Amino acid sequence: MDFTLSAEQAQIRDMVTEFVDEEVVPRAREIDHDDEFPADLVDEMADLGLMGMPFPEEYGGAGLDYHSYAIGLEQISRGSGGLGTVVAAHISLAGNMVYEFGDERQKEKYLTPLAAGDDIGAFALSEAGAGSDVPAMETTAERTTATSRSDGDETTAEREGDEYVINGGKLWISNGSVADTVTLFAKTDPDAGNKGISSFIVRPEEDDGFIVEGTEEKLGDKGCPTAELRFDDMRIPADRRLGEEGEGFVHALKTLNGGRITIAARGVGIARAALDEALEYGQQREQFDQPIAEFQSIKHKLADMDTKLQAAKMLMHRAADKKIRGENFVKEAAQAKLYASEISREVANEGIQIHGGYGYTKDFPAERFYRDAKLNEIYEGTSEVLRNTIGDQLLD
Known part of the structure; x- marks a missing residue:
């Protein structure tokens, strides 16, 4: 290799x-x-x-x-x-x-x-009652008849089923308040479970009924607005549906699977920042007439931080390699995301410990890395869900 x-x-x-x-x-x-x-x-x-x-x-x-x-x-x-x-x-x-x-x-x-x-772009899947349990979503898209009047023509022409009327809401939508294009999931057949979900392209500036309720005040991940969205009789053309009706659940799973590689990359990047900061601080900060990085306890922390970081990078690239080759990468993407998410928090935590009291203040970025890292274990598949995914792949 x-x-x-x-x-x-x-x-x-x-x-x-x-x-x-x-x-x-x-x-x-x-x-x-x-x-x-x-x-x-x-x-x-x-x-x-x-x-x-x-x-x-x-x-x-x-x-x-x-x-x-x-x-x-x-x-x-x-x-x-x-x-x-x-x-x-x-x-x-x-x-x-x-x-x-x-x-x-x-x-x-x-x-x-x-x-x-x-x-x-933004991706609108999660709802207040439908996070990991995607089929529990309540947002609906009803296909309906639209009417139009030709210029100079007194008669109204009906075109069967060329619009969807969408009602409901979404929560935790990254980029949701600034997006020009939103890929949205809604139930076109509420009685069909995961086979009744479809996906659509929504244009917030064009589609009446698209409402940004507000954005969340979060622990970390600042600069990326996380929005609550509402749809009140929002009408969109039927040609904005992606694929066929009922394929949305599969679309979501496949998309999230590929996205897990990039959340692993986010975890690796945050871990790298935390390690770099800890290395610099450890070599500058002196106690007992020597840099604290020379103490065995700190040196071991730095060694473990780097080892975890390198392992996470390997898992990330292994999943990317399988995706590029067109092979099944469900397990590899889940493993990369799971491990990189958890080690990013662990490395950031050790970075704070190495900084001591300074690490608990905003004078140094160590605490920011910790706050940013925690999100990796929650979005695009919680660590608990990913362990189920990996286990299912092993038993399949």
């Missing part, structure tokens, strides 16, 4: 690293404090091709493989966990839904501006 980065992968790593060091890291504390969507940084990432990394160039993307995408997202998350979520939700969830399940017209019309970074 060759672990050497290709020339293109190394180039992507170096380019994103430079951008993050020069533009994101100096702003990270501000983003965390103000909790405002950093539109200017997103525009800069769009100019660099980072908002469409894995999508084909024909649709405005950069045409990168999933290793390069994971490397890029790792570096972005190293600078800001919230910015990492902005990109992951935009590409892995919203954009990937259109790319994988949209027809050619939908890809050209909706994926191209997403991949170019001209539009921002």
